[in-house]
Amino acid sequence: MGLKILTEHINVPGIETYETYRKMGGYRSVEKALKTMTPDEVVEEVKKSGLRGRGGAGFPTGMKWSFLAKPEGKPRYLVCNADESEPGTFKDRVLMEKIPHALIEGMITSSFALGARTSYIYIRGELMFVLRILEKAIAEAYANGMLGENILGSGYSLDLHVHPGGGAYICGEETALLESLEGKRGNPRNKPPFPAVWGLYGSPTVVNNVESIATVPWIVNNTGDEYAKIGVGRSTGTKLISAGGHLNKPGVYEIELGLPVEEFLYSDEYCGGIWKGRKFKAVVAGGSSVPILPAELFLKTAEGVPRVMTYESLSEGGFVSGTMLGSGGFIAMDDTTCVVRNTWNFARFYHHESCGQCSPCREGTGWMEKVLHRLEHGHGSMHDIDLLVSISKQIEGNTICPLGDAAAWPVASAVRHFREEFEWHVRNPQEATKPGAVFNKSEAVLA
Amino acid sequence: MAKITFDGIEVEVEDGTTILNAARKIGGNVVPPAMCYYTPLKGSGGKCRVCLVKVTAGSAKDPRPMPKLVASCITPVQDGMVVENTLSEQAMEARKGIVEMLLINHPLDCPVCDQAGECDLQNLSYEHGTSGTRYEEDRRTFDKIDIGPLIQLHMTRCILCYRCVYTADQLTEKRVHGVLGRGDASEIGTYIENSLENEFIGNVIDVCPVGALTDKTFRFKNRVWFTKPMDAHRECETPGCCGKVVLWSRGEEVLRVTARKNEYGEVEEFICNTCRFDKKEMSDWIIDGPRHIARASVIAANHYELPVINPHLVPDLPAHVVDTQIQDQN
Numbered sequence A: 001m002g003l004k005i006l007t008e009h010i011n012v013p014g015i016e017t018y019e020t021y022r023k024m025g026g027y028r029s030v031e032k033a034l035k036t037m038t039p040d041e042v043v044e045e046v047k048k049s050g051l052r053g054r055g056g057a058g059f060p061t062g063m064k065w066s067f068l069a070k071p072e073g074k075p076r077y078l079v080c081n082a083d084e085s086e087p088g089t090f091k092d093r094v095l096m097e098k099i100p101h102a103l104i105e106g107m108i109t110s111s112f113a114l115g116a117r118t119s120y121i122y123i124r125g126e127l128m129f130v131l132r133i134l135e136k137a138i139a140e141a142y143a144n145g146m147l148g149e150n151i152l153g154s155g156y157s158l159d160l161h162v163h164p165g166g167g168a169y170i171c172g173e174e175t176a177l178l179e180s181l182e183g184k185r186g187n188p189r190n191k192p193p194f195p196a197v198w199g200l201y202g203s204p205t206v207v208n209n210v211e212s213i214a215t216v217p218w219i220v221n222n223t224g225d226e227y228a229k230i231g232v233g234r235s236t237g238t239k240l241i242s243a244g245g246h247l248n249k250p251g252v253y254e255i256e257l258g259l260p261v262e263e264f265l266y267s268d269e270y271c272g273g274i275w276k277g278r279k280f281k282a283v284v285a286g287g288s289s290v291p292i293l294p295a296e297l298f299l300k301t302a303e304g305v306p307r308v309m310t311y312e313s314l315s316e317g318g319f320v321s322g323t324m325l326g327s328g329g330f331i332a333m334d335d336t337t338c339v340v341r342n343t344w345n346f347a348r349f350y351h352h353e354s355c356g357q358c359s360p361c362r363e364g365t366g367w368m369e370k371v372l373h374r375l376e377h378g379h380g381s382m383h384d385i386d387l388l389v390s391i392s393k394q395i396e397g398n399t400i401c402p403l404g405d406a407a408a409w410p411v412a413s414a415v416r417h418f419r420e421e422f423e424w425h426v427r428n429p430q431e432a433t434k435p436g437a438v439f440n441k442s443e444a445v446l447a
Numbered sequence B: 001m002a003k004i005t006f007d008g009i010e011v012e013v014e015d016g017t018t019i020l021n022a023a024r025k026i027g028g029n030v031v032p033p034a035m036c037y038y039t040p041l042k043g044s045g046g047k048c049r050v051c052l053v054k055v056t057a058g059s060a061k062d063p064r065p066m067p068k069l070v071a072s073c074i075t076p077v078q079d080g081m082v083v084e085n086t087l088s089e090q091a092m093e094a095r096k097g098i099v100e101m102l103l104i105n106h107p108l109d110c111p112v113c114d115q116a117g118e119c120d121l122q123n124l125s126y127e128h129g130t131s132g133t134r135y136e137e138d139r140r141t142f143d144k145i146d147i148g149p150l151i152q153l154h155m156t157r158c159i160l161c162y163r164c165v166y167t168a169d170q171l172t173e174k175r176v177h178g179v180l181g182r183g184d185a186s187e188i189g190t191y192i193e194n195s196l197e198n199e200f201i202g203n204v205i206d207v208c209p210v211g212a213l214t215d216k217t218f219r220f221k222n223r224v225w226f227t228k229p230m231d232a233h234r235e236c237e238t239p240g241c242c243g244k245v246v247l248w249s250r251g252e253e254v255l256r257v258t259a260r261k262n263e264y265g266e267v268e269e270f271i272c273n274t275c276r277f278d279k280k281e282m283s284d285w286i287i288d289g290p291r292h293i294a295r296a297s298v299i300a301a302n303h304y305e306l307p308v309i310n311p312h313l314v315p316d317l318p319a320h321v322v323d324t325q326i327q328d329q330n
Helices: A018-023 A028-036 A039-049 A061-066 A091-098 A100-114 A128-143 A174-181 A210-222 A224-229 A261-266 A295-299 A339-353 A359-376 A382-395 A403-427 B019-026 B089-104 B120-128 B163-171 B203-207 B273-278 B319-329
Strands: A077-082 A118-123 A159-164 A205-209 A238-245 A251-256 A280-284 A292-294 A329-334 B002-006 B009-013 B052-057 B082-084 B151-153 B178-180 B187-189 B213-215 B228-233 B244-250 B253-259 B286-290
Touching: A018 A100, A018 A128, A028 A100, A028 A210, A039 A061, A039 A100, A039 A210, A039 A224, A061 A205, A077 A100, A077 A174, A077 A210, A091 A100, A091 A128, A091 A210, A091 A238, A091 A251, A100 A118, A100 A128, A100 A159, A100 A205, A100 A210, A118 A128, A118 A174, A128 A159, A174 A205, A205 A210, A210 A224, A210 A238, A261 A295, A280 A295, A280 A403, A292 A295, A292 A339, A292 A403, A339 A359, A339 A403, A359 A382, A359 A403, A359 B089, A382 A403, A382 B089, B002 B019, B009 B019, B052 B089, B089 B120, B163 B203, B203 B213, B203 B253, B253 B273
Parallel strands: A077 A118, A077 A205, A118 A159, A238 A329, B002 B082
Antiparallel strands: A238 A251, A280 A292, A280 A329, B002 B009, B052 B082, B151 B213, B178 B187, B228 B244, B228 B286, B244 B253
């Protein structure tokens, strides 16, 4: 069994209550930080830990915190990004649902480190039941003096609010999230200025993922150096992976970074292999927006080195033969999966979720979806495949926020790795449109 | 002050200036186009992405190139920055792509559009677009909505630059129109049929880069290139109105009144609805003289004035710029 930091007590009955959580050693980090440490010392510990943002981009959390501007007379804010809406990612939901106090403890300690007096948890609108769990937990924390005025007699005060989103994927982008939190239309802002300088209500703001914040208490309790010992190289600590798709044991797993992918996929402790004894075809390793990889390139890099679950190893080979760890939304696909259909499904999602602010994303996501729809339904031509690549190139890197990239990468990578399958759809429209029809490389006649 | 190199031309600008404005200081062919950025409107810019440029050196302190193309209208300059626009193949390629994106759902009904001849999108597609389209699907259409007796909204032509939204925010007290919906279903609307009635709302017609918002009092009356533009003014009693306009007339008849725009199509002083829609007699106005149409527009059909960099402003023009200037003149 690997080390568990976040999910150690997840199965303890009653862990969602303050009493049980406290009994299991909860809120120790609040006591330690508020009574014995200065805010800068907490930031220093997080920096030492090498913790990288768990929301997808993998930006070092400590570094992000140290960028926070500290002008006189302006409040600072910590906002927790719990707007987890990426297809394939469902780790934060489990964490908040099962151990809500872990997030609240992390919010208190982190807010103390950043000097925030008011903090927000922006939660996905679809997770109203989780919002109620969190609100109940926050009320318990207030009742026990962990939130509110003068926490534990330290003189530090904090108010914590939970705010539900309205159901837009784009509000998971940090500046769109801030706009939405301010009560405006959830459009991403132009950067610079970054939220660290101009964030919520024009004040310096740090936006962190749920998992990153929930990890902070462990770092404070056990020091950053201890945390940095877990994992491999610059990928330190543990990571929640939400494994889904055609697996024997889908679910949320906490892994130590550096776990071999083969072990994660096939061992009984984790995913338990591909279901129904089928062959492993492809994988989306970090949520729908990262490039899709065929099985052989996922298990081993192009050079034949077995991959491990770290930020670096998964992106080995760049976008030509690699992918990203992303937010940890692991979607495995067996050999009955049609990659064209899957890509169309992703494209449909991004088309629906584009905010419509900047032109490449607004027009391009819809266009890609239409072309993929055509290919999937047997009306495509060979020219359409190149057209897809061309559109994705026109979107990638030219948009305000990363949603454009997120829409372009899955399409570009699917064509890159599964071009034969796209061509098969064009050549055999009648066969390809039959329900359940899948391209089979060994049987297909390739002209 | 910050010194930057834009397309091989050095220019010194104040700190905090955007790359686009630094390029406009140079002028001429090197200036990136802008469809959504509008200098007088605070907060505009960054949306259309046609002004993307390549930054090959971030600053004197940190001369690394920026990884992505940046929107020149919102990116402030740094001392020692090196920017490439027309010199960068990547930027030109990206711009071509963006123009294509802007056009795929545009109806291309220029022959019946009142904006034709003074349309920024038309100019942009002539300069950077391709002659054909790769888009085979149906173009996006919208239900028609009536936004009042003075302004006509053609949502199908809209490129969602948000300029009219910022105009209403900044010139009028209460905005009644905005962007509804999301993604490619977003549209300019008034939610529950409302008419735009503020005294300064007519300015949305001038700021619109395409024919999405047009003047109902001028609708289908004439093509702009048949009309004669004249500078004129009157003592306007509306507070905040400058009273300085352009009259577009044919013979003695004033067909249309607009605010005065500079060479980048930007209105510097806004006018009120009374000046724009009600004063349509020659006798209402004091004529200042013929209007200088600066851009390569069909309005100036017989006297094209090409954008040329003033050699007094930038003394050491690199060879490639001088060459193109001479070519243009021929």
